[in-house]
Amino acid sequence: MSGERPPIGEDDLVAAVDGRLTPERAAAVDAFVAGSPDVGARIAAERRDREALREALAPIAAEPIPSRLRIAALQAERRRRGGGLGRIAAAGLIFAIGMGAGAAVTRRYDDPGTVRVPAYATVAEEASAAHRTFVVEVAHPVEVDAGREAHLVGWLSKRLGRRIVAPDLAGLGWKLIGGRLLPAGTTAAAQLMYEDAGGKRMTLWVQAIDGETTAFRFRKDATSSTFAWVDRGWGFAVTAPLDRDGLLPIAEAVYERLDAGGDAGAAGRS
Amino acid sequence: MSRTDPTALLEPQIPALRRYARALVGDPDVADDLVQDCLERALSRWWMRRPGEDPRPWLFTILRNLHLDRLRQRRRQGRAVAIDEDAMPAIAPDQDGGLGVRDALAALELLPEEQKSLLLLVGVEDLSYEEAARVLGIPIGTVMSRLARGRQRFRAILETGRIPLLRRVK
Numbered sequence: 001m002s003g004e005r006p007p008i009g010e011d012d013l014v015a016a017v018d019g020r021l022t023p024e025r026a027a028a029v030d031a032f033v034a035g036s037p038d039v040g041a042r043i044a045a046e047r048r049d050r051e052a053l054r055e056a057l058a059p060i061a062a063e064p065i066p067s068r069l070r071i072a073a074l075q076a077e078r079r080r081r082g083g084g085l086g087r088i089a090a091a092g093l094i095f096a097i098g099m100g101a102g103a104a105v106t107r108r109y110d111d112p113g114t115v116r117v118p119a120y121a122t123v124a125e126e127a128s129a130a131h132r133t134f135v136v137e138v139a140h141p142v143e144v145d146a147g148r149e150a151h152l153v154g155w156l157s158k159r160l161g162r163r164i165v166a167p168d169l170a171g172l173g174w175k176l177i178g179g180r181l182l183p184a185g186t187t188a189a190a191q192l193m194y195e196d197a198g199g200k201r202m203t204l205w206v207q208a209i210d211g212e213t214t215a216f217r218f219r220k221d222a223t224s225s226t227f228a229w230v231d232r233g234w235g236f237a238v239t240a241p242l243d244r245d246g247l248l249p250i251a252e253a254v255y256e257r258l259d260a261g262g263d264a265g266a267a268g269r270s
Numbered sequence: 271m272s273r274t275d276p277t278a279l280l281e282p283q284i285p286a287l288r289r290y291a292r293a294l295v296g297d298p299d300v301a302d303d304l305v306q307d308c309l310e311r312a313l314s315r316w317w318m319r320r321p322g323e324d325p326r327p328w329l330f331t332i333l334r335n336l337h338l339d340r341l342r343q344r345r346r347q348g349r350a351v352a353i354d355e356d357a358m359p360a361i362a363p364d365q366d367g368g369l370g371v372r373d374a375l376a377a378l379e380l381l382p383e384e385q386k387s388l389l390l391l392v393g394v395e396d397l398s399y400e401e402a403a404r405v406l407g408i409p410i411g412t413v414m415s416r417l418a419r420g421r422q423r424f425r426a427i428l429e430t431g432r433i434p435l436l437r438r439v440k
Contacts, residue, residue, distance in 0.1 A: 011414040015399075017421065018392060046421045049428060050393045052374040057394055060292050061285035066302055069284055071277040074309055136339055138307055197319070198331040198407070199311055223342045241339075 008032045013039065017046045081139060119211020119235060124219045124228035126184050127205035127237030130191050132223055134180070135201040135241075142178025142193050152179050156190040156206075162234060164206060166192050167257035172250055174202055185209070202240035204254055209235040216251055218244055227251035276316055279325050280309060286326070286395055287333055293378060293390050294337050304340075308333040327401040334387060334405060341383070377427040384408075385420025392417060 005028045015021045016029050033040035067073060134141055144152040149166060156164045159181055166176050174194040182189045189207035196202070211230045219226045225247050228237040236258065238251045287308060291301035311332050312325075319328060378386055384406060391397045391405060392413075403410040 010418050011411075014414050014417045014421075020399075042422075042425075045425055049374070049421065049424055050389075052428075053378065053389065053424075054394050056374045057289050057293055057390075060289040063285075063288070065281070065284050065288075069288075069302065069306055069309060071280050071309065071313070074306070074313060075276070078310070078313060136343065138310055195315065197315075197328065199315075199335045223339075241335075 013043060016043050017050060019047075118214075119209045119230045120214045120217045120228045121219075122185070122211075123205065123207060123209060123230065123235030123237050124217065124226045126189065126207065127191075127203070127228060128219065128221050128224060128226045128239050130182055130189070130205065131203045131226070131239040132221075134191065134193065135203065135224075141201070143180035145178035146176040149176065156181060156192075159188050160190055160206065160208065162206070162208070164190050164192075165258060167204070167254050169194060169250065169253055172253060173197065174250070177201075200241055202238065202242075202250060205235075205237040205239065206258075207235045208233060211235070216248075216255075220244070229255070276313055280312060280329075283326060283329055284309070287329060290330060290390055290395060291333060291337070293375070293394070294334075294383075294386070296379070304333060304336055307336050311336070324401075326395070327397060327404050330391060330395070330397070331405045338383070374428070377424055380427050381420055381423060385416055385423065388413060388417045389420050389424060 005024075008028060012021065012025055012029050015025070021029060029043075033043070144155065146152070146166075153164050153166055156179060166179070169176075173196045175196070177193050177195050179190060179192040182191055184207040187208050189205060192204040192206075194202045194204070209230060210233065213232060214230045216227045216229050219228065224239050224241045225244060226237050226239040227247055228235065229251075230236075236254070238247065238254050240247055240250065242250075284305065287305045288301065291304045291308075292298060295301050295304060308329060312319075312329060319325065378389065381389065387406060388402055391402045392399065397405065399410055399413050403413045406413065408416075
């Protein structure tokens with residue numbers, strides 16, 4: 001038993017093409033190939049393909065770096081842009097998204113036979129529309145950044161009439177980058193944006209809404225997924241470019257932390 | 271120059287980022303836009319990276335996520351297109367009228383995004399399988415099987431020298 005090698009697997013054959021086998025596994029693959037010449041031929045062909053691809057792309061890496069990609073140039077541009085021009089553009093966008101979100105709700109649910117849009121569906125729709133608009137922003141993803149978190153949550157809380165907390169999701173790998181105020185129906189909504197180390201962005205949405213308290217409702221779009229829920233007059237949504245299983249733990253953490261924060265503040269509750 | 275200085279750590283990676291971006295999108299200007307956005311994001315979250323960590327997998331992850339965002343944005347208006355191989359037309363070697371594909375880059379163009387990225391990140395950029403798994407956010411076993419399938423498909427395209435008619439509709 002002890003002298004037997006583990007059988008050859010697909011991973012060995014892939015690593016053979018990349019030349020990344022340990023000497024023992026390389027010997028095992030050689031022995032296997034001796035009995036299956038077609039596998040040997042495949043490995044050789046895929047090695048040639050790999051080389052062809054490297055050669056075809058090599059000239060690009062050898063080109064001089066365009067000056068606009070120099071780090072010093074990018075840093076200078078970041079410093080220059082730090083000002084307030086983006087605010088004005090953002091204000092225009094807020095108006096646009098408010099209209100857009102409303103129109104989307106109408107289009108989607110205005111089918112004959114649909115009696116009434118459930119509150120959670122409105123929340124999910126508006127949250128995901130706002131998510132799509134602002135997560136792609138490179139220069140101005142948020143209106144107030146996380147550096148002024150106290151100001152941000154104070155301002156949003158005041159405008160919404162509910163104590164808003166920015167849940168600490170660092171344990172799940174998400175860092176708050178800031179937030180903004182947006183129109184939602186006839187009232188206002190708060191959007192908090194988080195980012196993970198890989199650049200994915202997740203948004204948390206809070207708006208006042210009449211409707212029954214619900215459990216989590218899941219919604220999938222082309223770009224992202226949303227968990228929305230309604231709790232005692234407030235609609236919440238968590239949206240991110242993740243699948244259901246990836247998003248659920250975040251929604252649960254948000255639910256727990258918002259609930260705790262809401263009770264502690266109690267401004268809008270009693 | 272300090273070890274945590276962005277210029278010292280980022281600039282050496284730019285040639286590889288440009289190469290990956292060009293292979294993903296084809297057009298040189300669009301590719302450099304993607305690299306620029308990637309570098310801007312990297313600078314804006316410089317404080318988030320772990321000191322001492324190799325910046326390459328991190329940068330490739332940012333660049334690929336930006337690329338996927340743009341693909342999705344473009345597709346949102348039209349029909350939804352899944353970014354997996356089921357959405358790709360099968361290669362039809364016997365079909366007449368296919369366009370000759372002898373060039374590695376043209377063949378690469380015909381792979382689903384995930385297989386394309388794996389061929390590039392592992393085969394060209396020399397990322398380890400673990401690093402590639404992190405960039406794509408998939409388990410390492412999945413990396414191995416998609417690499418195997420991607421390379422077979424790449425081989426088939428280069429051997430038959432054809433792409434299916436369906437793909438020629440712009």
